[in-house]
Amino acid sequence: MSNAITAAVLVAAIAMGLWLVGVEANPRFDDMGILAGIIVLTSGALSAIRPRAALIIGALVGLPIPIVEAIRFENYAALAALMFALAGAFAGAYVGIVVRRSIQVDERIARGPGG
Numbered sequence: 001m002s003n004a005i006t007a008a009v010l011v012a013a014i015a016m017g018l019w020l021v022g023v024e025a026n027p028r029f030d031d032m033g034i035l036a037g038i039i040v041l042t043s044g045a046l047s048a049i050r051p052r053a054a055l056i057i058g059a060l061v062g063l064p065i066p067i068v069e070a071i072r073f074e075n076y077a078a079l080a081a082l083m084f085a086l087a088g089a090f091a092g093a094y095v096g097i098v099v100r101r102s103i104q105v106d107e108r109i110a111r112g113p114g115g
Contacts, residue, residue: 003115013060016042020081021064025072027029043085049091051100052092058082058089 020039023029043061047054062085069078 006050006053008059008061010056013043013046013057016046017061017064020061021068024065024078024081025054025068036081039081039084040088040091043088044095047089047092048096048099051096054089054093055086058086061085061089 020035021044024035029035039061044057046057046061050057059082062082065081066076066078069075
């Protein structure tokens, strides 16, 4: 079950990374703040589900944009997308770990002593 969840999260990260490239490449799209927010939230949410894969998730969500920008325009400023993705991924992983540990503590308290 754990491998299936990891695979699903990684496929979702790849899909979001490719979708974000399409959005960013659209000439009518000019709001980079919204794109940066989507990158952070996406990588954070996926990393909260699978904290151990935070680095991979951040790379899969954030790397497609700088790669396409480097190929199309020789513009390396798009590496900021990777930084936003990694920051969101590590923050999401931290939140996921904290939530899991608090749930484990609550379960131990609910069982009571000796349970």
